[in-house]
Amino acid sequence: MPMDKRAGTAAEALADVADGATVFISGFGGAGFPNVLIHALRDRSPKQLTLVVNSATHRYSVTHELIEAGLVRKVVCTAARGHSKEPSPFELQWMDGKIELECVPQGTFAERIRAGGAGIPAFYTPVGLGTELAQGKEVRRFGDREYILEQAIKGDLALVRADIADRYGNLTFRYAQMNFGPVMATAAARVVVEVRAVLEEPIPYERVQLPGLYVDRVVTVGA
Amino acid sequence: MRPLNRLQIAWRAAQDIADGMVVNLGMGMPVAVADYLRPEADVFIHSENGVIGAGPLAAPEHIDTDLVDAGSRRITLRPGAAIVDSSWSFAAIRGGHIDVAILGAFEVAANGDLANWDMRLPNKGPLVGGAMDLASCARAVWVIMDHVTRTGAPRLLEKCTLPLTAVRCVKRVYTDLAVVDITQAGMVVLEMLEGLSETDLRQRTGAALTFAPDCRSLTTPPIELLAGDRP
Numbered sequence: 291m292p293m294d295k296r297a298g299t300a301a302e303a304l305a306d307v308a309d310g311a312t313v314f315i316s317g318f319g320g321a322g323f324p325n326v327l328i329h330a331l332r333d334r335s336p337k338q339l340t341l342v343v344n345s346a347t348h349r350y351s352v353t354h355e356l357i358e359a360g361l362v363r364k365v366v367c368t369a370a371r372g373h374s375k376e377p378s379p380f381e382l383q384w385m386d387g388k389i390e391l392e393c394v395p396q397g398t399f400a401e402r403i404r405a406g407g408a409g410i411p412a413f414y415t416p417v418g419l420g421t422e423l424a425q426g427k428e429v430r431r432f433g434d435r436e437y438i439l440e441q442a443i444k445g446d447l448a449l450v451r452a453d454i455a456d457r458y459g460n461l462t463f464r465y466a467q468m469n470f471g472p473v474m475a476t477a478a479a480r481v482v483v484e485v486r487a488v489l490e491e492p493i494p495y496e497r498v499q500l501p502g503l504y505v506d507r508v509v510t511v512g513a
Numbered sequence: 514m515r516p517l518n519r520l521q522i523a524w525r526a527a528q529d530i531a532d533g534m535v536v537n538l539g540m541g542m543p544v545a546v547a548d549y550l551r552p553e554a555d556v557f558i559h560s561e562n563g564v565i566g567a568g569p570l571a572a573p574e575h576i577d578t579d580l581v582d583a584g585s586r587r588i589t590l591r592p593g594a595a596i597v598d599s600s601w602s603f604a605a606i607r608g609g610h611i612d613v614a615i616l617g618a619f620e621v622a623a624n625g626d627l628a629n630w631d632m633r634l635p636n637k638g639p640l641v642g643g644a645m646d647l648a649s650c651a652r653a654v655w656v657i658m659d660h661v662t663r664t665g666a667p668r669l670l671e672k673c674t675l676p677l678t679a680v681r682c683v684k685r686v687y688t689d690l691a692v693v694d695i696t697q698a699g700m701v702v703l704e705m706l707e708g709l710s711e712t713d714l715r716q717r718t719g720a721a722l723t724f725a726p727d728c729r730s731l732t733t734p735p736i737e738l739l740a741g742d743r744p
């Protein structure tokens with residue numbers, strides 16, 4: 291049967307997300323947030339999710355709606371600070387002890403996900419050494435420097451925003467939209483991508499920024 | 514004696530950026546450094562979100578919401594720019610491919626320890642972003658910050674009191690009063706504001722200072738800080 295990864299709707303693409311899933315969400319700096327998919331996930335309403343997302347509080351992302359809806363048990367992120375005097379939905383639930391937080395330096399966050407998708411269970415990095423975020427982690431000296439051991443992150447689902455897809459799931463990204471999308475797509479068992487448009491013709495090989503082998507479903511959502 | 518304003522501190526730091534450098538500018542005061550690079554210096558500005566070669570902010574009619582830097586600012590690209598994904602962007606940082614990271618700070622210690630990510634604010638979630646990666650792994654880390662807190666407490670200290678971002682990483686500090694190198698022998702003042710005495714500066718500093726034999730006057734052009742334009 292000819293391969294075709296196009297899904298009709300976001301809801302259809304997320305129909306089988308289970309309670310307790312670990313979900314990656316792409317986006318950083320205002321670009322690459324899969325907000326249509328996040329809304330569809332909120333409507334689907336799986337419980338006890340672990341979100342792996344750069345920011346739990348970014349103002350251009352609707353990640354906070356999953357948190358407000360009470361679907362989230364734990365957040366692994368690099369930023370969890372709200373932008374106004376009033377605490378953000380994340381901060382409220384975190385202070386109440388309803389959500390667990392794992393705060394990770396951003397490059398370690400990206401590399402842990404990359405490792406998860408590349409068959410590397412753990413790696414040493416100098417980042418965080420001597421700080422609170424290294425507490426309890428193994429330290430090892432290589433040459434004249436000490437490093438801490440960081441574990442890979444793998445997930446059940448990745449929600450990614452890209453620009454263009456083809457039926458094979460090949461993707462291109464606009465400008466800074468890429469950010470965490472490619473690594474998140476490598477580390478999740480199931481990868482759903484929202485795109486501006488799906489082309490009938492295959493994307494020329496030299497323009498493919500994420501090969502379709504990492505992608506399960508693409509949903510056209512427009513600009 | 515009038516302390517430098519924030520833009521003047523940024524101007525002063527910009528003068529030390531050499532031609533051809535790849536530079537990362539932290540959020541807040543450091544991003545203003547880009548506005549004062551020497552015109553002849555061909556510099557690539559790296560942003561954590563993967564932009565290598567960030568240009569000036571986009572004019573309102575050219576804003577593209579997908580073209581942003583790590584601080585969510587709508588930017589442009591300079592000629593020769595490239596955009597990579599986050600894991601590559603941070604591999605470039607950890608791998609030592611960023612010549613200088615210019616970061617803001619709450620505190621810097623005499624041994625180069627940096628505290629710039631967590632002020633222990635009550636009821637606020639943490640925000641580490643790329644601070645630890647840049648502080649640990651950029652080839653040089655420069656800090657720009659006010660010399661003392663709003664209540665007059667020193668920010669240059671023997672030992673940081675706030676949670677650390679990275680240990681022994683800061684090479685140079687630009688403040689509103691002085692330019693200070695962090696050396697094996699502690700803090701060395703390279704430049705100091707006209708009208709300030711060594712005793713004055715020591716009173717505003719929580720660590721031992723030595724003064725470079727050729728310690729110069731810290732001078733910058735007048736730059737008006739516009740209301741609402743405070744980086």
